[in-house]
Amino acid sequence: MSFNIVCDSCTDLTKEDFEKGCYTWIPLTLLIGDEEIVDDDTFDQHSFLEKVANSKGACKSACPAPEAYMEAYKKADDIYVVTLSAELSGSYNSAELGKKLYEEELGEKNIHVFNSRGASSTQLLIARKIYEYASQGMSFEQVVEKVEDYIRGQRTFFVLETLDVLQRNGRLSKVNAVLATALNIKPVMEGTKEGIIQKLAQARGTKKALAKMAECIVKEGQDLTERILAIAHCNCYERAVYLKKLLEDKLEVKEIIIVDTKGVSSLYACDGGVVVAY
Numbered sequence: 225m226s227f228n229i230v231c232d233s234c235t236d237l238t239k240e241d242f243e244k245g246c247y248t249w250i251p252l253t254l255l256i257g258d259e260e261i262v263d264d265d266t267f268d269q270h271s272f273l274e275k276v277a278n279s280k281g282a283c284k285s286a287c288p289a290p291e292a293y294m295e296a297y298k299k300a301d302d303i304y305v306v307t308l309s310a311e312l313s314g315s316y317n318s319a320e321l322g323k324k325l326y327e328e329e330l331g332e333k334n335i336h337v338f339n340s341r342g343a344s345s346t347q348l349l350i351a352r353k354i355y356e357y358a359s360q361g362m363s364f365e366q367v368v369e370k371v372e373d374y375i376r377g378q379r380t381f382f383v384l385e386t387l388d389v390l391q392r393n394g395r396l397s398k399v400n401a402v403l404a405t406a407l408n409i410k411p412v413m414e415g416t417k418e419g420i421i422q423k424l425a426q427a428r429g430t431k432k433a434l435a436k437m438a439e440c441i442v443k444e445g446q447d448l449t450e451r452i453l454a455i456a457h458c459n460c461y462e463r464a465v466y467l468k469k470l471l472e473d474k475l476e477v478k479e480i481i482i483v484d485t486k487g488v489s490s491l492y493a494c495d496g497g498v499v500v501a502y
Contacts, residue, residue, distance in 0.1 A: 227358045228300035232288060232315045233263040234308045234488035235347035236456045246355065248296045250288045252315065252488050257281030263487030272487065273459060273495045276389075283389050285488050287314040293322025297335055302364045304354045304371075305337040306347050308488070309419035334364040338371060341419035342380040344489040345454035346501040350375060352452075378501060380415035381424070381440060383433045385496035387411070390421070412437045434463060434498065438470040441500065448477045453502040458485040458493040467498060477502075 231237060233251045241247055254261040256275045261267070263285075276283055287308075297303050305323075310316035319337045326335065338354075340347045353374050357367045384390075410433035412425040424440055427433040453471065457464035464482045471480060485493055493499060 225302055225364070226300040227302040227304065227364075228296070229351050229354050229358075230293065230296045230299075230303060230305045230319075231347065231351050232307045232313075232319070232488075233486055234313070234315070234343050235306050235351055236344050236483050236486050236489055237348060237351065238483055241348075241351070241355075244355065246300075246358075247351065248299060250292050250296060250315075250319075252288060252313075253286040254487050254491055255282065255284050255286060257283075261487065267487045269459060269484070269487075269490055272490060276491065277495070283491060285313070285491055287318050290318050290321035290325055293319045294325045294329075297322065297326045297333070298330075301334065302358065302367075303333070303335040304358065304367065305335065306340055306351045306354070307337065308343050308347070309341045309415070310339045311341070311419035312343065312421070336364075336368045338375060339419065341375060341417065342378065342415045342501060344380075344485060344493070344499045344501070345456040345483065346378055346380045346415065346499075348456070348483060349378070349452060349454050349501055376417070377446075379441075379444060379446070380499065380501045381437050382413050382415075382493065382497065382499040383410055383430060383437055384413070384494055384498075385410075385430065386494050387413075389492055389494055412440060414440075430463065430496065431466070434467050435470060437498075437500065438467060438474060441471065441502075442474045446502075448475055448502060450478050451502050453477050453480045453500065455480065455482045456485050456489060456493075456499040456501075457482065458490050458495055458497040460496045460498065463496070463498050467500070
């Protein structure tokens with residue numbers, strides 16, 4: 225049985241992932257003022273961040289059409305789908321609707337849509353976990369069960385230079401909108417198990433906030449000796465390396481990887497943002 229992993233474009237896959245030949249990329253559309261930018265392989269992060277910084281209009285994203293998912297579902301016998309948290313984006317619902325459209329037109333097949341309950345590096349780890357299990361020859365049902373269990377144990381944390389884009393797009397329903405920006409206070413945010421975003425801690429300055437985030441991860445007390453931890457960064461590789469060293473000094477982790485944010489993650493993380501998942 226062949227398999228394909230369909231990912232919306234907030235899944236920060238790498239070149240090495242795509243070279244495996246089993247991933248299909250479903251782009252969201254990025255809206256900067258009146259300009260529409262498709263989050264595909266033509267995405268230019270540097271140019272995009274400049275446009276966001278200079279924009280006086282809205283900066284937001286639009287989820288893919290169900291038909292885009294439906295077309296991707298034709299690629300293999302077993303289809304696994306990874307989307308942004310259903311609580312943060314319409315991408316999950318679009319993927320589910322694409323499944324219904326496919327089944328109405330072409331009949332039932334093995335299609336499962338995973339609600340990541342996160343974004344960015346969270347989705348990357350889910351996609352790689354699907355690949356790990358499916359490439360071992362596990363049945364469709366086994367892969368779905370094991371990956372859903374993996375998702376229930378995932379954690380996501382992030383520190384951003386600014387929460388402006390998230391706030392303007394209604395993604396921070398449980399966060400106090402009044403932040404002490406004049407005092408350079410940087411909140412440490414977490415993605416909850418329900419897939420929403422909330423403030424966990426704070427520190428003055430980004431470097432101290434990254435250290436505070438590392439402390440929060442250590443305090444979680446999870447056994448990470450068999451887990452991979454992924455750090456996604458938006459145009460701030462040095463910060464990602466700094467955080468990686470902090471974590472390596474305090475934790476026993478199977479592996480820590482660093483990846484670049486793609487378009488959607490770059491929009492919401494903003495220039496200088498760091499997202500950690502495991």
